[in-house]
Amino acid sequence: MVAKDSQVFISRVIGLPIVDAAGDQVGRVKDVVCYLRTDGKAPRVKGLVVELFARARIFMPIIRVRDITPNQVAILGQVDTRKFQRRESEILVAADLFDRSIERTNRTKILDVSMHQVRNREWELLSVALRTTTGVGRFGLGGRTPPKVVGWREIPELILKTGRTAAHLVAEFSDMKAADVARELHDLEPESLAAVVDALDDETLAEAIEELPEDEQIELISQMDTARAADILSEMDPDDAADLIKDLPQDVAEDLLQRMEPEDASDVRRLLVYEEFTAGGMMTPEPIILDTGATVAEALAHAREESLTPALASMVFVTRPPLETPSGRYVGAVHFQRLLREPPTTLVVNMLDDNLEPLHPQAPLAQVSRFLATYNMVVAPVVNDDGALVGAVTVDDVLDHMLPDDWRGDQMDRPATEVNHGAL
Template sequence: MPTVTRVFIARLAGLAVYDPNGEQVGRIRDVVARLRSGGRRPQVVGFIAEMPMRRQIFLPIGRVISVDPASIVLNSGVVNLRRFQQGPAELLVLAQLLDLRVTTPTGATVTVVDVAMESDRPDQWALGRVAVQELGGRLGRRGQLRQFDWEELTGLVEPTTIQGTESLLNVLEKMRPADLAHAVQELPPERKHAVAAALDDERLADMLEELPERQQVEILARLDHERAADVLEEMDADDAADLLAELPPHERALLLDLMAPEESAPVRALMKYLPNTAGAVMTSEPVILTPDATVADALARIREPHLSPAVAAQVFVTRSPVDTPTGRYLGAVHFQRLLREPPGDLLGGVLDNDIDPLDPQRPLAEITRRMATYNLVAMPVVDESDRLVGAVTVDDLLDHLLPRDWREQHE
């Protein structure tokens, strides 16, 4: 039995789905409703749930025994893992209704901000109340929030209705970049590009890094050149280099010229190396400190929230300068060693120099064998002058060893 008889669907986004034993089986990403004739309200037929490995599946409403704002519970832990495909008479509530401009009974134009699903008996849910917001005034103030019954509004299912992005962005902003990228991939093309255009540069850069290369290029091509260059500046240098390598030469050169020199320099450096070598896949901005820095200094650096776990797993120690290419490479300190040493000790006294660094032209196959042999999370890359130019992390390896279309594979 459902524990509530009305729930607004935007509040369900990201909600955990549990089996009867309390084991989580996925998270809600959208609600599927089927259009009905005779002016009847669309019937809720199920949920789109995201499972491990980001596979999106369909959960029929008949499998659900409890719906409330805290969780959704299924009647069994056995689910059909077939990937969801939208039918011709089906509506994705969050993806297709949020931000629609519709008309009220008085003729006013308003924007949909949420839709409620309502139940009068078990397993029977339909779309009911619609929360809308009046269009803002000249001073940019938000309009008043109001609610209407589904049948009172005109334009909810008309494909020509203008659709914005604000309410959908409010749902998406809570997602991790990888989940955001996957959710955006599922949107209709024009909706996808509208969302991408509405994201700020940093958030869009994070999302692009998680998309397949084909879709990265597609989204970047829809931005004006100045905006595209700004987004590339926000990306990690190695990801920006990979994306630029997919563009035509004239487009690549134009965007590099539009980027700030200090941002384009590491990208240009990475693009000089042969594909599938240490230089081509490495991260050019690992954590680097001098030997007179303390353990406490190193721990403070690796706590920075923007660092990925693989980059934050170790600190590389070099002579000044510490920007790549650095002074002479001395060694590395793993974060576990940092946790064991007194905070005031100098890095020069605790570093490990037993692992031979890579040269930039080292092939991926050899790097993979060495990292697997020594159980390494990252390896330093040095040039002929023993200067650190970057580091190959396990994330870098996986991105280049997996099939090019792995982000689009859901099975």
């Protein structure tokens, strides 16, 4: 495992095999994607460009990278095979920076760039290796000085110029919460909004759209070309994507579903069969699901996954195979706090909450909210008539449906200080 603050030179990462959790090679690293930031902050690494065996190039978020060694890059989770599409605000380190001159004389060029891990699975650029040609050397050839390593701040290409361009706004958004990005999008003029939406990466834009009022969600999705809109919907939480698709014309909705990644579209289609104000209509189909042989250590490893919301991470569910919704027979659930109190080798199946009855997909909002309040829970299992776990409904899902229809729009119109202090 790469130690925090130890630097990794990117030339040594390019060409390394990418291996999944099972140890199987899925491709090779072709480049590193980063973006500039405001206020003198170091450029942040966004992810890797990975070439699959079929020669297709995809994007691998840096948060999915578990470990970088001299021999390989290990990743977590499934590989998204959608073709990599570069955004205007992104820098490809090898393609854009390697061999680039940084002086008018063209004598000093970038040899390499290093990155370091500043927090768990969060990387930033650290330094740049330079080489200078000194003029005419032996045999009439240019002489070279030994490589010199400098900080990233000494490279003009890595410092964001002042202004309010789309690239500048995207850089500002990089350190904002999704709700704050949504507020910024809400306040932009149409022309600036279109430029920023085009420059934003799919994940950031999807998270921001989830925080916008419904009418603005529909307007933004409707203005995108179909392929980009489908990519955004694939990045959204399935329950939020389903809510949005329900409000689109039927032919448009079906076209988008056809263009989405098959697995993502399948999750959304299963949610669309339920009424909106039911457990099935509010749930997410992607809770933590373990088999009966899983241990506490395995359960905690799943709960640490950064992509999970705190609510979803607060409980693990045990089922028979298959372990994806709709699962095999639902066995029970274990609270996160109980996991913390037991030895790592203990089987989770021996720790089930025997007093917790699951919700039915058709359970109405009132029943779901009473259930969570009665048992002091933030997430609850949803099990169908066949005994299969079909998802989990969280307290934030319930709040989204209990608040007035225009509550997001009301938040957009309030000063940020009021919202941040909890005013509703």
